[in-house]
Amino acid sequence: MYGEHGHKLVTDAKRIQGLDKLPPYATTTVRAATKEVRDLDRDANSLLAPYNSSSTQSSDGSQMRSSFNPAEDPGTACALLVDHISMRRNKRCLLAYHKTRTDKLEEMCWQGLDVSDLSQASTGASQSGAQNGPSSSLSAEEEQFVHQYSDLLAAYKGQWTDIDLTGSLEPPKDIFIDVRVLKDAGEIQTEYGSITLTKNSQFYVRQGDVERLIQQGYLQKLS
Amino acid sequence: MDADISDILASVSAPPIPKRALDLQALTRAWINERSSPELLPYPTELIERSTQGVKSQIEVIEEMTGAMDPTSNFKLVILQTELERVKFLLRSFLRARIAKIDKHPLHYHSVATSADLGDQPILSRLESQYLVSHQALLSSHYNASFLSLFPTQLQRLDDATGGDSMIDKPDEDTAVFCRVLRDGYVSRPPDDDIELKRGDVWVLRWTTIREKVRSGDVELI
Numbered sequence A: 001m002y003g004e005h006g007h008k009l010v011t012d013a014k015r016i017q018g019l020d021k022l023p024p025y026a027t028t029t030v031r032a033a034t035k036e037v038r039d040l041d042r043d044a045n046s047l048l049a050p051y052n053s054s055s056t057q058s059s060d061g062s063q064m065r066s067s068f069n070p071a072e073d074p075g076t077a078c079a080l081l082v083d084h085i086s087m088r089r090n091k092r093c094l095l096a097y098h099k100t101r102t103d104k105l106e107e108m109c110w111q112g113l114d115v116s117d118l119s120q121a122s123t124g125a126s127q128s129g130a131q132n133g134p135s136s137s138l139s140a141e142e143e144q145f146v147h148q149y150s151d152l153l154a155a156y157k158g159q160w161t162d163i164d165l166t167g168s169l170e171p172p173k174d175i176f177i178d179v180r181v182l183k184d185a186g187e188i189q190t191e192y193g194s195i196t197l198t199k200n201s202q203f204y205v206r207q208g209d210v211e212r213l214i215q216q217g218y219l220q221k222l223s
Numbered sequence B: 001m002d003a004d005i006s007d008i009l010a011s012v013s014a015p016p017i018p019k020r021a022l023d024l025q026a027l028t029r030a031w032i033n034e035r036s037s038p039e040l041l042p043y044p045t046e047l048i049e050r051s052t053q054g055v056k057s058q059i060e061v062i063e064e065m066t067g068a069m070d071p072t073s074n075f076k077l078v079i080l081q082t083e084l085e086r087v088k089f090l091l092r093s094f095l096r097a098r099i100a101k102i103d104k105h106p107l108h109y110h111s112v113a114t115s116a117d118l119g120d121q122p123i124l125s126r127l128e129s130q131y132l133v134s135h136q137a138l139l140s141s142h143y144n145a146s147f148l149s150l151f152p153t154q155l156q157r158l159d160d161a162t163g164g165d166s167m168i169d170k171p172d173e174d175t176a177v178f179c180r181v182l183r184d185g186y187v188s189r190p191p192d193d194d195i196e197l198k199r200g201d202v203w204v205l206r207w208t209t210i211r212e213k214v215r216s217g218d219v220e221l222i
Helices: A004-018 A027-057 A074-110 A115-125 A140-158 A207-215 B002-013 B019-036 B045-068 B071-104 B106-115 B126-146 B207-216
Strands: A176-181 A186-190 A193-197 A202-206 A219-222 B176-181 B185-187 B195-197 B202-206 B219-221
Touching (some): A074 A140, A140 B126, A186 A207, A193 A202, A207 A219, B195 B202, B202 B207, B207 B219
């Protein structure tokens, strides 16, 4: 149906906002919406074609606009208006869909998730949805985007080494915290010597030292 | 009048506050302002430079003290580290709040940053504008690769202002903010009466009304 693909993309985008994993990229819908735009454009051009030719014949050199007068032919004018508005609408829907997805991806970059982890994790979640399409739930363009964005982020972060921009946004209360080890993480070096993190053990460590490991899910903070 | 005189007296007789304490106060204020204003505020270049410098030297001090392994200094060390973590948090949260705003309205801030410069107080830091430009380039190349390149040429722009809606989204400048007056003054509110701002007063005002006062530091947001 007319405009249906755009609607589907927007509802998808709305749904994505509430999910913590990224569902597969809607390749077919995006393609269909883009095709609809091109069809509409062709339609609009064919509607305008007779007027265009007459305008070139009238050889009004400076004026390249068509001689189409909306008042003379309200029917065509209406058709043209609907075509144009629908094209714009589809564009907005497509932009909204892609923006939502890239926002989500950026958020993941900020959280320090690894990109390869990320595409695997999301394929795992979407096994049922994906037929024999691409193995990752990101489109090729999106994967490229994620790589470039994490490079950009790393470059920006690199200028603030002392502050660790991707660190916790909770105001710090104590510098030492109790943590429980959820997964073996090997040995870490701290100012107070090295600690071997073995599963199910519990430590009292400096928050700054283990921040990253908490984010990656190796440790759990005990309150 | 009484208030004025006591103000003057206070400024003369009060013991001088150490510069670092002032910086911390300014940083906290900048952080709160940035978090509660709907719009990006000018980047406090010098303040941030001094603060990062402070963080750096404090890290060195702490490293030296841990290196010394003196048990008597342990308590002092804990205090120093706690303070360091807090300053780091302030800076981090401040910068992240700015990045979040830049990401939300990239095209708007791009045009603001390139067209109007506020003298010595640019809106974006050098790093932030680099980030903004490359991020925007990334996004538009992504859109282009994904679908936009297949569009009719007249619809490929991302900053199209024709056809009803402008594609450049702006922050809502008319939103209300809570603020506290630091220095007496007047603001005019075109449809309503002017307001006399008295030190210590708390107001709920539209951002457009109070923006200039916040920028000049006469009023802080809360």
